[in-house]
Amino acid sequence: MVANLNLTWKGLCVEILNYFTERTPGSFVEEREASIVWRFWTGPTDDCSDRQWVRRQATEAQNHIFDSPR
Numbered sequence: 224m225v226a227n228l229n230l231t232w233k234g235l236c237v238e239i240l241n242y243f244t245e246r247t248p249g250s251f252v253e254e255r256e257a258s259i260v261w262r263f264w265t266g267p268t269d270d271c272s273d274r275q276w277v278r279r280q281a282t283e284a285q286n287h288i289f290d291s292p293r
Contacts, residue, residue: 235288236288237254237259239284240252242284243280243283243284244267247263247277247282248273261284263277263281
C-alpha cells in the first residue's frame with residue numbers, strides 16, 4: 224500500500240526537523256515508512272519553562288514545514 228504513495232515530501236520535512244533537533248536537547252526524529260515523528264519532550268512535566276520553550280520550537284518547525292514548497 225505504501226508503494227503507491229507519493230513520499231517526496233519526506234526529505235524536506237526530515238531536513239527541517241533535523242535542524243530543530245540540533246537545537247532542541249533531548250529531541251529526535253523517528254522516520255517511519257510513510258510518516259515522520261519528531262519527539263521533542265521526554266522530560267518531567269513539572270519543568271514549565273523548558274516545556275514552553277520546546278513547544279515554541281515545535282511551533283516553529285511546524286510553520287517551516289507548512290510554509291515549505293510542495
